[in-house]
Amino acid sequence: MYRMNGHWLLAIAIVFFWGAANAQDSDDKVKFIDEQGPLVLVSSPSDTLVLYLRGGIERDTFDDFLNITRNRNVELIILDSPGGDLGAGIFIAELVAAKGINTWIEKDAFCASACSLIFFAGKERWLEGHVGVHQYRTVGGQADDESAAQERVGRIMELLNSFDTPLIAVEKSAITKPSCMYWFGPPHASMFQRGVDASLVRIEGTLECSDTQKSAPTSTPVVVPTPAPKPQNPAVVPEITSPDLAGSWSLSARCSYTSVVILGDFTARRTAANRYSLLYRNNLGETGTGMLVQKGKLASVTIQWNNGQSTTSDMTVDSGGTHLSGHSNNGCVFEAWR
The missing domain is CATH 3.90.226.10 (2-enoyl-CoA Hydratase; Chain A, domain 1)
Known part of the structure; x- marks a missing residue:
C-alpha cells in the first residue's frame, strides 16, 4: 500500500x-x-x-x-x-x-x-x-x-x-x-x-x-447555498507522469491460502490523474471494487471484496503500461497483462 x-x-x-x-x-x-x-x-x-x-x-x-x-x-x-x-x-x-x-x-x-x-x-x-x-x-x-x-x-x-x-x-x-x-x-x-x-x-x-456497472442519473439541486470559506492553497503537489492503465486486464496469482492458481480479470477506469477505479472478478467466484493509485512505475491497489474483506497490494508498472507485477497483504504474488 x-x-x-x-x-x-x-x-x-x-x-x-x-x-x-x-x-x-x-x-x-x-x-x-x-x-x-x-x-x-x-x-x-x-x-x-x-x-x-x-x-x-x-x-x-x-x-x-x-x-x-x-x-x-x-x-x-x-x-x-x-x-x-x-x-x-x-x-x-x-x-x-x-x-x-x-x-x-x-x-x-x-x-x-x-x-x-x-x-x-x-x-x-x-x-x-x-x-x-x-x-x-x-x-x-x-x-x-x-x-x-x-x-x-x-x-x-x-x-x-x-x-x-x-x-x-x-x-x-x-x-x-x-x-x-x-x-x-x-x-x-x-x-x-x-x-x-x-x-x-x-x-x-x-x-x-462491480456486477452491473450502471450509474444513477444526476439531477439538478433545488437550492445551491453560497459555499463557505475554504482553506487557502492547502497543498500543491506536482503530478508524476505515468503510463495510462485504463482498460481491461487479465491476471494470474498464486496465494498462500489456496493451492489453486487464481485467474481473473479486471477493468481499470480513469477517475483522475494517476487514479483509477477497479472492477474485479476471478475463477474462485470473488468479485470486488477498488482503487488504484499510480506514482510513475509504482502503484498501490485496495480492493473491497463482496464478502466484506479488503486487501491491499503494491506493484510495479512497466514503461509501456502493459504489464503489472506485485504482491498483496493476504499472501498473494501476482502479475497482470493486457
Whole structure:
C-alpha cells in the first residue's frame, strides 16, 4: 500500500496556508512532525497542525490516530482513503467530532466506505474530490444474525445523524449494497457544508457496482447555498507522469491460502490523474471494487471484496503500461497483462 513518509513530504515542499492567508513567515515550507501508519502530521507556516490520511484504514489505524493526535491541537485532516476497518473508522470519526477537527477531501482525492464516516464527522467539511458510501460491514465479513445487523445499522445511522450528515448520504449508505459504491463529487460540495438546510438541497450522485456497472442519473439541486470559506492553497503537489492503465486486464496469482492458481480479470477506469477505479472478478467466484493509485512505475491497489474483506497490494508498472507485477497483504504474488 502507498504510504507518504516524512522525507517524501519534505522533498515536494508543499506550500500550505490554513486560516492565515495574511500571516507573515519567512519559512514557507511545511514542517514534518510525525508519522504513524497511514497518518502524517505536518505544521503549516503559521504553525497550524494538519493531518493527512492516505491509504487504507486498518484495525491499528485507530491507535495510530490516538498516538499522533495526543496532546496536539490538530485543526484539519485531509482524507484520501478507500476505507477499511469499520470499527477503526467509527472510533476515529467520533474523536474527530469530539476534537472539533475540520475535514477536507482534496481535488482528485477519494474517501470511501469507513473513510466517509471520518469526513462526515468534520466540524467544517470541504469536498473537492469524491466521497463514497455503501452499506457498512465488518472487515471480517462474517454473517451477522438479524439482531446484530440491525444493531450495527442503527448505530451507524445514529452516528451519521449526530454529524449532521445530509439525508441523501444517510439513505444511500443504508441501501447501497457492499459490492457497490454511491459517489458524491464536487457538484455536491455545498450540500455537505455544515448548517445547510438538508430539506432544500438534494443532489443525486453516481452509483458504481462491480456486477452491473450502471450509474444513477444526476439531477439538478433545488437550492445551491453560497459555499463557505475554504482553506487557502492547502497543498500543491506536482503530478508524476505515468503510463495510462485504463482498460481491461487479465491476471494470474498464486496465494498462500489456496493451492489453486487464481485467474481473473479486471477493468481499470480513469477517475483522475494517476487514479483509477477497479472492477474485479476471478475463477474462485470473488468479485470486488477498488482503487488504484499510480506514482510513475509504482502503484498501490485496495480492493473491497463482496464478502466484506479488503486487501491491499503494491506493484510495479512497466514503461509501456502493459504489464503489472506485485504482491498483496493476504499472501498473494501476482502479475497482470493486457
